[in-house]
Amino acid sequence: MTKTKSAKKVANLGVAWERAFGYVQAVQVKDTIYMSGQLSHDAEGKLIAPAALDANGRPADFSQMEAQIRQTYINARTLLAEYGATLDDVVEETLFVLDVPSAFSAGSKVRKEMYGTDMPQCASNLIGVTALAFPEQIVEITFRAVIDGPAD
Numbered sequence: 001m002t003k004t005k006s007a008k009k010v011a012n013l014g015v016a017w018e019r020a021f022g023y024v025q026a027v028q029v030k031d032t033i034y035m036s037g038q039l040s041h042d043a044e045g046k047l048i049a050p051a052a053l054d055a056n057g058r059p060a061d062f063s064q065m066e067a068q069i070r071q072t073y074i075n076a077r078t079l080l081a082e083y084g085a086t087l088d089d090v091v092e093e094t095l096f097v098l099d100v101p102s103a104f105s106a107g108s109k110v111r112k113e114m115y116g117t118d119m120p121q122c123a124s125n126l127i128g129v130t131a132l133a134f135p136e137q138i139v140e141i142t143f144r145a146v147i148d149g150p151a152d
Contacts, residue, residue: 013025037133090122096140
């Protein structure tokens with residue numbers, strides 16, 4: 001994590017596309033942490049549970065939705081920990097998905113598991129989109145968290 005001159009604390013996961021696109025994974029300003037869209041990759045940037053693609057290079061099905069959502073939350077927890085935060089500090093999340101019905105089904109299960117409650121205490125949005133950054137990617141999730149105390 002690095003501190004910028006405008007009292008921002010930023011964090012990255014060290015994946016290649018951070019530098020290629022030119023962005024940080026998370027920014028803390030005062031008591032709020034804003035997270036870029038997270039996806040289901042491992043520490044080396046390899047996509048976990050990539051969707052199989054059809055002849056047109058589009059996901060052939062959405063059977064990997066649950067696994068992708070789960071890994072995305074795991075990555076979000078890793079970033080939140082950089083700030084001493086947890087999923088309990090999340091106040092809003094937005095899931096961008098290629099298939100809303102499968103995301104609703106998988107997401108309702110995984111969210112409850114990850115937040116450790118049947119009613120996660122955060123606002124949540126589920127938005128269907130036509131494409132994401134990588135062809136095998138079928139979900140991306142952004143998070144906003146509020147923690148006690150401003151950035152140093």
